[in-house]
Amino acid sequence: MTTRRVVTLTEFGSPEVLKLGTDELAPPMTGEVQIRQTAIGFNFIDIYQRKGVYPLPLPTGLGFEAAGVVEALGPDVADIRIGDRVAYMNAGVGAYADRRNVPADRLVTLPETVSDEAAAALLFKGMTAQYLLRKTHAVKAGELLLVHSAAGGVGQILTRWATALGATVIGTTGSPQKREAALTAGCVEVVDTNDPSWPEQFLTASGGRKARVVYDAIGKDTLLRSLDCAEPFGLVVSYGASSGKAPAIDPELLNKKGCLFLTRPSVFPHNAEAATFRANAADLFEAIARGYVKADIGQTFPLEDIVEAHVAAEERRYSGALLVIP
Structure with a gap:
């Protein structure tokens, strides 16, 4: 078991309902990997879910995307290695944490041309x-x-x-x-x-x-x-x-x-299959390499300031992407 810091939502409401605490993260199960997260992406759907506009079963975590380094592998993981830099955006809620177990088929390996911060801001x-x-x-x-x-x-x-x-x-x-x-x-x-x-x-x-x-x-x-x-x-x-x-x-x-x-489309059905997700991500990474897409990071917040991050987002204090750093 690994002690981690994680944000939990137990009721819907204002940013103050977000609580940072600790829990014990079990070793990764079959088909999973454990990631030490280095950068967490923020999206407006996080606000909708916190408010209950898109209600989730409570208690719950929040956040859909992050980048980091693989620290442990569960059984039957063949295409990811310890030490790989990876990112995800479709592994379910729970990205607001410094470590997380994620199904390997929801991960994409990052090329050298894409930093962890850029991946979390862009994926x-x-x-x-x-x-x-x-x-x-x-x-x-x-x-x-x-x-x-x-x-x-x-x-x-x-x-x-x-x-x-x-x-x-x-x-x-x-x-x-x-x-x-x-x-x-x-x-x-x-x-x-x-x-x-x-x-x-x-x-x-x-x-x-x-x-x-x-x-x-x-x-x-x-x-x-x-x-x-x-x-x-x-x-x-x-x-x-x-x-x-x-x-x-x-x-x-x-x-x-x-x-x-x-x-009225959405991103998750377009990336529901692992092969499709990785092909679409490769298209995005090529656009980044060509300079078509750039990581415009408007503001960063440490994980302990997650409440302030939500306040800033709702008040539209920044342009570009917002990042949370564990």
């Missing part, structure tokens, strides 16, 4: 961008995209990668202070969604051209107006809900808005 968000750009819609050169929350962790990766593929990206942010980060990521123009006229501002910025794809991670506050920004037969992708659950939409409205397509 969940980068794999989200990967399926959005490759599977939900195969982005092509010359297409116009509208990317909401373009200064956020996924938004910056999505914008950089889409731009490298030859697409033109107009972004939105929730504050003027984040405009520069979105422009640096590759947006040709940025509009502020706090302004009620943001759809009209988008059309002005695009010269009246509507988007082939609208990527909407905001949900409640933007989805209905996002439909006004998609070209006829265009695609609106609702893949997040940072402002709250997206409203129900009458299919007839999609017809009236231009025979639009609407989808």
